[in-house]
Amino acid sequence: MAPSRGVYQAIHDEYRDMATWYDSFWASYTDPVLRRPAEEVVRIIRRRPPPREPPAAAVTVLDVGAGTGALLRRLRDETSDLGGLVALVGAEPSGEMLEQARRKHTVPLILTCSSSNSPDQPPEDLPFADESTDIVVSTSAFHFFVDKVDALREMRRVLKREGGSLVITDWCNDYLLVKLYHLLERIRWNFALGYSEAYPGPVTSEEMAKLVRDAGFDNVRIATYRVRVFGFFFWGTHTVTATKP
Ligand SMILES: C[S@@+](CC[C@H](N)C(=O)[O-])C[C@H]1O[C@@H](n2cnc3c(N)ncnc32)[C@H](O)[C@@H]1O
Numbered sequence: 001m002a003p004s005r006g007v008y009q010a011i012h013d014e015y016r017d018m019a020t021w022y023d024s025f026w027a028s029y030t031d032p033v034l035r036r037p038a039e040e041v042v043r044i045i046r047r048r049p050p051p052r053e054p055p056a057a058a059v060t061v062l063d064v065g066a067g068t069g070a071l072l073r074r075l076r077d078e079t080s081d082l083g084g085l086v087a088l089v090g091a092e093p094s095g096e097m098l099e100q101a102r103r104k105h106t107v108p109l110i111l112t113c114s115s116s117n118s119p120d121q122p123p124e125d126l127p128f129a130d131e132s133t134d135i136v137v138s139t140s141a142f143h144f145f146v147d148k149v150d151a152l153r154e155m156r157r158v159l160k161r162e163g164g165s166l167v168i169t170d171w172c173n174d175y176l177l178v179k180l181y182h183l184l185e186r187i188r189w190n191f192a193l194g195y196s197e198a199y200p201g202p203v204t205s206e207e208m209a210k211l212v213r214d215a216g217f218d219n220v221r222i223a224t225y226r227v228r229v230f231g232f233f234f235w236g237t238h239t240v241t242a243t244k245p
Contacts, residue, residue: 008123010195011144012094015067019096023068029229030070030140036223036239037139037169038074044135044165045079045086058087062133064126064155065141066090066109069101076105089133093123124151128158135165142170143182143202152215156244164244166217171202172224175236178202205238217242 015022023030045059063071072088079086090109092098098109112123124145136155145151155166171178182201189195203211205224212220220242226234 006195007146015094016096019100032227032229034071034074037167040167041135041137042078058085059134060087061135063090064138066092067097069104071139073105124154126154126158130157131160133158134160137167139169142168146200148211149215156216159244166242169239172236172238173202173204178236208240212240212242218245219243
């Protein structure tokens with residue numbers, strides 16, 4: 001099925017309007033949710049064998065749906081002792097979110113798609129060469145992907161062979177609170193915002209693991225857990241890790 005432009009447009013409009021206050025409003029959600037994927041990525045980076053000859057090729061980390069760059073900032077701080085050996089890159093379809101990220105740090109940030117510059121290109125398409133990246137990470141964005149297997153195959157394409165690693169953290173539809181929130185979001189998007197289609201939505205842990213396997217990844221592991229956000233909500237989350245064969 002061809003991806004619906006209506007959904008992309010809706011998401012784009014949502015983040016255009018939210019960009020300037022995203023960090024201040026969502027910090028109580030983002031900070032606790034990013035802890036685990038950041039730990040996973042840092043663990044993968046530190047586990048890699050040290051380069052034999054300087055100047056060594058950096059470990060490249062691509063954050064898909066990077067938003068305002070909160071995860072990239074965290075990764076930068078948590079790997080600062082490695083000097084220039086970690087190259088952080090963010091890909092994001094909203095120019096307004098990227099603008100906020102640019103104000104906060106200087107890693108390369110790439111606009112993957114915007115309603116104005118590439119109306120037919122799905123934002124899941126990544127403007128990177130095959131096998132160019134060591135780690136692909138994505139946080140709190142997967143529920144927006146329209147064709148999830150295609151998006152995962154695209155992530156797999158840009159990962160290096162034999163050990164390129166995937167880390168995705170997103171809402172987990174195993175949890176009642178997530179289901180209820182998504183139901184409210186569907187109603188808001190369909191009726192209040194006037195879009196005929198709701199956004200695609202979160203998946204269960206079982207579905208997530210299957211999607212990642214179907215996209216051709218190995219060593220698929222999924223952790224399902226609640227994160228305390230905004231001080232008192234326990235938000236259902238999962239983090240999937242996998243490697244490219
Ligand atoms: C909830 S924000 C999360 C931002 C950031 N990853 C974080 O954890 O703070 C979701 C982000 O995903 C982006 N996004 C939405 N649909 C996307 C898609 N199909 N492909 C890539 N990114 C997408 C949005 O523009 C938005 O910046």
